[in-house]
Amino acid sequence: MPPRDYIIDPTEYDLGNVLADIHEIRRWNKQRFEMEQLTAIVHEDAVRALCVGYKDVTHDEFWVRGHFPSMPVMPGVIMCEAAAQISSYVTQKFNLLHLDSYVMGFGGMEDVRFREPVFPGDRLVIAVERIRVRPKAMIVCRFQGIVRESIVVDGIIKGVPLPANSISSTAGNGSAVGG
Numbered sequence: 128m129p130p131r132d133y134i135i136d137p138t139e140y141d142l143g144n145v146l147a148d149i150h151e152i153r154r155w156n157k158q159r160f161e162m163e164q165l166t167a168i169v170h171e172d173a174v175r176a177l178c179v180g181y182k183d184v185t186h187d188e189f190w191v192r193g194h195f196p197s198m199p200v201m202p203g204v205i206m207c208e209a210a211a212q213i214s215s216y217v218t219q220k221f222n223l224l225h226l227d228s229y230v231m232g233f234g235g236m237e238d239v240r241f242r243e244p245v246f247p248g249d250r251l252v253i254a255v256e257r258i259r260v261r262p263k264a265m266i267v268c269r270f271q272g273i274v275r276e277s278i279v280v281d282g283i284i285k286g287v288p289l290p291a292n293s294i295s296s297t298a299g300n301g302s303a304v305g306g
Contacts (some may be wrong), residue, residue: 132169132276133255134271140170140179142252147180147216154221155211157230161189164209169215176257178217178269182209186247202220206280207236210270213255214286218266225262229288234265239282249274255284263288 147168158164170179184201190197215231218224245251250271260266263286272280 131259134256134269135177135179137273137276139251142169142181142196142250144169145192146171152180152216154210155216156286158212160222163212164205165212165216168213171217171220172253173221174189176217176221176223176260177254178213178256179252179254180213180216181253182251184247184249184251186246188247191247199247201247201249201251203239203241203280206241206245206251206272207282207284209241209251210253210272210280210282210284211286213253214266214268214284217268218259218286222249223257223260223266224264224288226288228291230291231266231286232289234285234287237283239280241280243274243277243279245272245274245279251279258283 145167149163149166152165152168164182165180166183168178168180170177190202190205194200194202211233218231253270254273255268255270258267258269265285267283267285269283270281271278
């Protein structure tokens, strides 16, 4: 995929038009505290199973102090986690696996490329789009992370269903992608 081949052209969504804030995201995703890697969802397309959201990267992130002390760079694994959380959100919200009472877990990643660093103060916009679904088994999505107009990370992410009771939480219903 060429670096400027956007999943969705940035003119097709409005970052100021929040469809789901953190409270709505929590309905679908179980991550809490330091592991919440989404700020808002700004675009949903149920037909394409495409979703755009963002993470406002702050100076208070848990990794800033140590990655790296003189120049904090958002860890690639955290960028991938943000993409996984949007994938989980869209999979759960639109019931793409045709399952009730499940959470999403990482199934794998392919062809992930980190193209530019992400720093505190950046807004990491993440777009995910379904490539294929094996009902009740797996979803495969391509994803991109964009800062300003540059694609900073892209790749393929796979999600697999886990039984809902395998993730204990006292913080409501939802799903979790990630480790």
